Amino acid sequence: MSNPLISARGLTKKFGDFTAVNGIDFDVFKGDSFGFLGPNGAGKSTAMRIIGATSQRTSGSVSILGKDPEINGPQIRAHLGVVPQQDNLDMQLSVVENLYIYGRYFGLPRKFVKNKIEELLTFAQLEEKRDTKVEALSGGMKRRLTIARALVSEPEILILDEPTTGLDPQARHILWDRLFRLKEQGVTLLITTHFMDEAEQLCDRLIVMDKGSIMAEGSPASLIKDYSTKEVLELRFGSDRNQSMADSLRSMCDRTEELPDRFLMYTDDGEALLEKIYAADFHPKTSLVRRSSLEDVFLRLTGRTLIE
Amino acid sequence: MSLTNIRQGSLALVNVARVQSRGALYVAQSRIRQMMKWIWIILGIAVANPVLYLVSVGVGLGGLIDKSVGPAGVDGVKYLTFLAPALLAQAAIQGTIDETVFPTLEGFKWFKTFFSMNATPLSGKQISYGVFLAAIFRATYTVLLYFGVMWAFGALESVHAWLAIPTAIFAGASFGALMQALAAKLEDENIFFTVLGRFVMMPLFMFSGTFFPLTSMPSFLQWIGWISPLWHSTELGRHLTYGHPLSTTMIWVHFIFLSVMLVGGLYFSARIFTKRLAK
Ligand SMILES: Nc1ncnc2c1ncn2[C@@H]1O[C@H](COP(=O)(O)OP(=O)(O)O)[C@@H](O)[C@H]1O
Numbered sequence: 001m002s003n004p005l006i007s008a009r010g011l012t013k014k015f016g017d018f019t020a021v022n023g024i025d026f027d028v029f030k031g032d033s034f035g036f037l038g039p040n041g042a043g044k045s046t047a048m049r050i051i052g053a054t055s056q057r058t059s060g061s062v063s064i065l066g067k068d069p070e071i072n073g074p075q076i077r078a079h080l081g082v083v084p085q086q087d088n089l090d091m092q093l094s095v096v097e098n099l100y101i102y103g104r105y106f107g108l109p110r111k112f113v114k115n116k117i118e119e120l121l122t123f124a125q126l127e128e129k130r131d132t133k134v135e136a137l138s139g140g141m142k143r144r145l146t147i148a149r150a151l152v153s154e155p156e157i158l159i160l161d162e163p164t165t166g167l168d169p170q171a172r173h174i175l176w177d178r179l180f181r182l183k184e185q186g187v188t189l190l191i192t193t194h195f196m197d198e199a200e201q202l203c204d205r206l207i208v209m210d211k212g213s214i215m216a217e218g219s220p221a222s223l224i225k226d227y228s229t230k231e232v233l234e235l236r237f238g239s240d241r242n243q244s245m246a247d248s249l250r251s252m253c254d255r256t257e258e259l260p261d262r263f264l265m266y267t268d269d270g271e272a273l274l275e276k277i278y279a280a281d282f283h284p285k286t287s288l289v290r291r292s293s294l295e296d297v298f299l300r301l302t303g304r305t306l307i308e
Numbered sequence: 309m310s311l312t313n314i315r316q317g318s319l320a321l322v323n324v325a326r327v328q329s330r331g332a333l334y335v336a337q338s339r340i341r342q343m344m345k346w347i348w349i350i351l352g353i354a355v356a357n358p359v360l361y362l363v364s365v366g367v368g369l370g371g372l373i374d375k376s377v378g379p380a381g382v383d384g385v386k387y388l389t390f391l392a393p394a395l396l397a398q399a400a401i402q403g404t405i406d407e408t409v410f411p412t413l414e415g416f417k418w419f420k421t422f423f424s425m426n427a428t429p430l431s432g433k434q435i436s437y438g439v440f441l442a443a444i445f446r447a448t449y450t451v452l453l454y455f456g457v458m459w460a461f462g463a464l465e466s467v468h469a470w471l472a473i474p475t476a477i478f479a480g481a482s483f484g485a486l487m488q489a490l491a492a493k494l495e496d497e498n499i500f501f502t503v504l505g506r507f508v509m510m511p512l513f514m515f516s517g518t519f520f521p522l523t524s525m526p527s528f529l530q531w532i533g534w535i536s537p538l539w540h541s542t543e544l545g546r547h548l549t550y551g552h553p554l555s556t557t558m559i560w561v562h563f564i565f566l567s568v569m570l571v572g573g574l575y576f577s578a579r580i581f582t583k584r585l586a587k
């Protein structure tokens with residue numbers, strides 16, 4: 001295999017006594033769509049800022065495009081497109097102006113930037129808003145503009161920190177579609193998210209992160225295979241009865257999880273298990289058989305759900 | 309349609325050396341673009357300010373003062389001639405403060421745009437220098453306008469009057485650099501604005517030998533002038549425009565004071581920017 005575009009070993013970041021990123025190792029290769037899945041506070045953004053060559057690590061080693069961000073910050077940043085968790089667009093300027101000044105920060109020729117802007121406006125579906133002040137855009141439009149802005153220099157690596165957090169479902173789907181297109185064009189994507197559906201949709205490979213550490217690594221399918229069963233049976237007995245039912249159901253399969261609102265049973269055949277449960281004279285208020293997801297992987301690894 | 313044009317890729321497109329040599333200019337350009345959104349307000353203030361001052365203080369008060377002191381004048385000249393370098397410097401200082409303090413707070417706190425700039429090849433140092441350059445641009449045209457209004461009012465009797473333009477910009481640059489460094493350090497801006505307005509700007513304006521020579525002030529207040537870039541710049545301006553007597557030593561003192569403030573302000577500003585961005 002070729003050299004990784006991004007490689008981290010023992011990457012650690014402390015804020016005072018608090019360890020936000022705790023000795024993580026990972027490699028990202030060209031054309032990968034690589035994810036960091038973890039709940040709020042896992043250390044994803046902190047890790048992204050270090051890979052983005054803006055924040056200094058406390059210890060460990062990092063190499064991006066073969067360079068050390070502590071020494072060659074500008075040389076690395078020249079080839080990154082960064083979409084931070086919080087949009088930091090220039091609110092007073094228009095859509096076009098935001099793209100233009102950003103292109104200039106990369107030292108790109110005026111003419112190139114002007115042509116590029118037209119292409120990016122189409123890509124971000126913002127043609128009609130070209131002269132609108134950013135202040136007046138919707139959340140989804142701002143997010144698309146931030147992504148378009150990150151693409152102005154045709155970066156080797158696009159870093160997206162929680163690209164769809166705070167967006168409504170429709171806006172999320174539009175965005176996913178745009179990111180798919182980039183993936184198809186071979187842009188290396190680095191994505192953080194606390195949405196398991198987003199990770200499943202967008203990432204070929206991901207690491208599951210919690211409290212600054214990596215809990216597991218692999219493709220979404222392999223993680224599910226390694227850390228969960230094929231199917232999950234979700235039962236609800238009503239919040240006051242979930243607990244007492246759980247005690248009697250636990251022996252019926254290898255692994256179960258009790259959540260405040262439902263009871264999860266891990267099995268390779270959900271329907272068969274459900275039949276057994278009815279046969280044993282249990283009567284859940286609702287039941288649902290579904291495929292295992294990354295949410296189940298996370299639950300297995302940490303005993304907690306991704307979104308509290 | 310999406311990115312249909314053939315991708316060249318940043319490795320072919322981005323010239324890092326170019327950004328490293330011109331980055332501060334790119335930042336200044338986008339600051340000026342911002343400024344242009346308010347240009348009519350900025351220009352309005354830049355003209356209204358001197359007009360009001362010249363009518364009320366300069367011509368009104370000046371007329372009275374000139375009458376009462378007689379042909380000896382204030383510091384040997386007409387009151388307006390005495391006042392002009394101080395007013396110019398004050399305008400320059402106000403301009404640079406507006407264009408360093410607000411953009412710095414905006415960049416770090418309100419919109420966090422400095423963090424987006426720093427995600428490009430631009431460094432913290434370049435961002436700080438760029439903001440500063442744009443502030444000098446604002447100070448320069450403000451002072452030029454002010455000067456134009458004074459000229460229109462016939463307030464400039466010395467042929468060397470224009471020499472107060474560079475000394476005024478010098479004052480604005482020095483103070484602006486320092487304020488930019490302070491603003492970059494700031495976590496809570498509300499107290500800062502109160503302190504800056506009431507306890508810094510106002511006393512500096514009043515007690516920097518602006519309206520009367522510093523030496524005619526009670527000696528326990530004279531130290532304010534000594535730490536004020538306004539006074540140092542005004543002394544130089546008065547010396548250059550109408551020959552206000554200054555010893556060579558004092559010329560150097562004024563010059564060095566302003567230079568140290570400028571260089572120190574820029575140095576700390578760049579450092580603080582870099583540190584805050586790298587958190
Ligand atoms: N600049 C900072 N100073 C102190 N603590 C920080 C700073 N940035 C992040 N943290 C802390 O580090 C932890 C990880 O934060 P973050 O990387 O933002 O997590 P995530 O992006 O996964 O939600 C959090 O507990 C957060 O409070």
Ligand SMILES: [Mg+2]
Nearest residue numbers: 044045085162
């Ligand atoms: Mg985050």
